[in-house]
Amino acid sequence: MHTGSPTSPHNNVVESMSALMNVSGHIDKVMNAQTLEEVKKNRLRHTATIESIHWLCLQGCALRGNDGSSYSKNQDIQKENLHILAERVRKKIREDVGSAKFCLLIDEAKDISDKDHMAIVLRFVDREAFLMERFFDIVHVSDTTAVTLKKEICNVLGRHDLHINIRDQGYDGASNMCGSWNGLQALFLMDSPQSYYVHCFAHRLQLALVAAAEKESSIWLFFSKLNFICNLIKASPKRHIELQFAQAIEIATMVATGIREKDFQVEKLNSRFNDEAVEILRLSSALEPRDNFKLFNADDIYNFAEKFYPSYFNKQELHYLKKTEKARHYHLIDILIRLVLTLLVYTATTKRSFSTMKLLKTSLWNKVEENLLEDSMIVYIEREFTARIDIDSIIDKFYSTKNNWAHLR
Template identity: 45%
Template sequence: MRDEIRRAYIKAGPYQPILSEYPASNSKKHPRYFQPLWFKQFSWLEYSPSKDAVFCLPCFLFNSNPTSRFGSSAFTNNGFSNWKKVHDGCNCAFLTHMGKDPNSLHNNAQRAYVDLMNQAQHIEVSLDRQTTQQISANRLRLKTSIDVVRWLSFRGCAFRGHDESLGSKNRGNFLELLSLLASYDEKVEDVLKSAPQNASYTSSKIQKEILQIYANRVRNVIREEIGDRKFSIIVDEARDESKKEQMAIILRFVDKQGQVKERFFDIVHVKDTASLTLKNVIFKVLLQHSFDIQNIRGQGYDGASNMRGEFNGLQALILNDCRYAYYVHCFAHRLQLALVAAAREVVEVHQFFKDLSDIVNIASASSKRHDELQKAQAAEISRLVSINELAT
């Protein structure tokens, strides 16, 4: 019999039913009955109501080869039901079955029974302890990575390094900050060093997943803040360093206190800058977060033809679906256009920006000239401070 089956029997324990009345023996003159108090005297007893007989659970589990000794199989296969012999003093059948020899079949089976029971308990406790320790270590390992991601993302710092190998002197901000935290906390250092390869929680994939979770939580907060109120969208797109076209979406609304708020909501990669593509992406982002498109009350873009076009521009396409989403040319872009136009018309202003550009180019082209400029600037600041023209 396999140990797994034996453990199941041991876990269930001997079957010891307490009945209101037990069957009488075949003797009509002196009928005898099974006594439930025998369960307390002999804990190994099992009683079978269908056979009106008792068995020995340890011997049943561990004595698979009974000897030729008389009655050796009575408590394992056939069952014992001669209740008269139980009351036979020193010759009690139960005591005879147990035997006086410490190495009797029953005593050996009893020891094996107890050993296996203790072994099972030890294994379960050990597994529980190891599982609890592993869970605590995984949580601490993950919490450390989350804290590092939060610190770097809130300050706009880069995560990755050009060389993140163990021998690198600069493995990137994320891994270097992890090492710094570990140097101040022995528990963190231990769990990071003992981390299995499939659960270190430091890979670039884990970093992106943590960032994505943060982004989703921020967007959910913004969504709850807006609720069912009316809002406007401000959109601009630009090409990043990897030559991908990215579109930023900002939501502008009035909160419960009547304050105008602007919230950066998402940045999305777009395959091109066609007005229909931009419209579909904007609507997809808003619908993913259960925004009602009909609540849009304004659009703010730059003056490019694909954005402000009267018939096929982005503002026209959105206005066709949202009749109150009026377009406003972005004031920052308008100010820039006004300044450029003014600078071209006024000779002094044009010459000022030209001279400023030449100074920057000349100073930045040579480290020596750059140092001389800083030295001259420091001397000028000292002079202004000495005559109380500049406060410190």
Template identity: 45%
Template sequence: MDKAYCFPCFLFDRYPSHHPAFTEHGFQGWKNIMSKQSGILKHMGGINSPQNTAMHKWETLRNPTKHIERVISTHSSQEAANHRLRLIATIECVRLLAKQGCAFRGNDKSADSTNRGNFDAILSSFGRMNLEVQRVFDNALGNAKYTSPLIQKQIANILGNKVREKIRDEVGSAKFCILVDEVVDASSKEQMAIILRFVNCHGFIRERFFKILSVADTCSQTLYSEISKVLTHNDLQIENMGGQGYDGASNMRDEFNGLQALFREKCLYAYYVHCFAHRLQLALNAAAKGVDDIYTFFDTLSFVVNFVDSSAKRHSALKATREEEIAELVAAGKLQIGTGANQACTLQRAGATRWGSHFRSITSLINLFGATRTTLAELAANGPKKIQAEAKNVGKAMKHFNFVFCLLLMQFVMKITDFPCQSLQKKSHRYFECSKLPKISKKKTSRVEREWLGCFDYKGCIILL
């Protein structure tokens, strides 16, 4: 072609080219070959010219010792050990926080923050215990510390998958049941928890928390789709499902479009069971609300507990009064002493969905009745002006005979209902054992009724008052 080309520029020059005469068209100006205006000298340029940059890349390409695979392979074993130690420390931090169910990050992640969160605190603790860990993190590059939130989430996800693999191996080819419930978390996202219940190879009933995932809504089709994805991904066949356990919401139990009906289309024997403990809670709550005096009693109980326990100052005053009361009773010989005895407990609030919490609330108020009454009287006489009237009204409500009568009556009754409540929530209970609970409860009811009629003649109310 009787033309000159620059091979390094042909390989590495950008597009469009700085000097197309030497990369695309070819150079033919032989008369001006050494000209600084249009020849080779102009093409070469200065030290930072495109031609010199291309030459440097060409020399690097021709030198095998500078290839990326050679550079990576020449990393020392010490550097690899440092990376491994950093990663191990991060994995152990994530494992600990995940197992304990603790938050990873704090509110302030800045360099001058005094509390950057649990993850950084544990990592610093590892560094104080082992100076080698501290050294490798202090000398780590910014992109090789393995402590970013993305790395933490990836490790947590890997650990979760490992746990699910163990559970899947434990299930094996056996039939299994699913237990599903939803709840709205602190960020107002709907979260669905999936639990597997099965009989292992040794013949023992096992319940394993399998996965929690966010769902867009709680309609039956959405829940069915998400649960099916989880089961399929973990090689759990819907045809091996032997039961379904949900609450009694219509999107769960509906016979035609409910979640249980969608699974029954795939597996006819996946019978739906409304959670026994939840059914008992609903029955007891409905029965209690059906009696006016009992309904009023629980409202008053919640009013008393919330007033005394909602303020730190009132809580402290109640605790101090109870400690003085315990000291006086022990000095008078009315209380026995021993390890763990006579602890200064506090009032317990009743939960909206747990009937057993009502029993704990009633028992705590009976134990602290005298201390609570003394605290309210002190607040009504010497407390802040804005709460004196309210403290007086709470004290009057506590000393009303109907309230005290129902307080003692419900303690007797709930001693009976607390037993099936706790029993139905056990992981290893069998259906045959659960079917005996009504008979046991009836026997206890008859015995408690005789005790109530035989020994309760208003003296308890008078003593409490």
């Protein structure tokens, strides 16, 4: 069969037909293949960026790029990805809280640039019955009045639908926090009458001991010489052994003769530990499980629930709490235990958050933006959550907010 020259109409049609039958060579397929390869490379670069940001945050390092000018997009990329990561952590904490009641732990401190900040920590019992304290946010406040603090707290909690679940409050003893009429705890009590305020017991003990020590000249003299004594004892192992021996004899003598602290010191301790919170702890000791529930007392449990948690139990349920057949009504005891566990004992978690702030916001990084500081702190403190966050989901979220960015999907 005659086909003519290579450029004849017949051969041109045959070549076109062959190209048409080769689907992988179609222009849309070629363009799509290039686009998929480009997306793959872009996502790989973006993954490296997110992992770098994550690593820097865990090390407490500042975020920097090769171009830090105002025209560079480095800072926007870093901040946007860090914010998405931080929001994922807050979301996971919110999911862990669920519908459980929580204690609100608040404390204030100044940073390196002399700005007031308020740390917000949530204390709650999770779905698996584990007691948790989670750092949730740190907020810059224009002043530390109770009204301002409450407004900022409500803004943070409101964004995550947490406000209605406040069960207890834990602050220090400053007047703006514990004031009976205009303090922060009083403002929250107006909204939620059973959000009991508990002054950190460790702080109470410290205040009581300091007040008691100020009246004892011997204690002042001891601490003024303590550094010299320590250096003297450490210099000689023999002196160290002799000190331990003398201390053992002195303790045995004090126990044998019944020496007690002075009435003034006892009075100071009583003045710091004589409020409603102490009664709550006293009655709740009836739920102590040690020594095969040695302290278990049905009357104390009933009085505890009736006085402090009347909205959680109706009359019939309160009656069940007094009965001895606890196995049939264990769910009531479980509710009571979860409520007790949310009560504050100390505010060490909020103090640790300020230690983190001092680590992140240094004299070399004292102009860090507030949002960047907040996001960096929650990623640094709640690092166990960040390890479980899917990087691909962060990339997708970033692309959805920056859809004019390079192809990421």
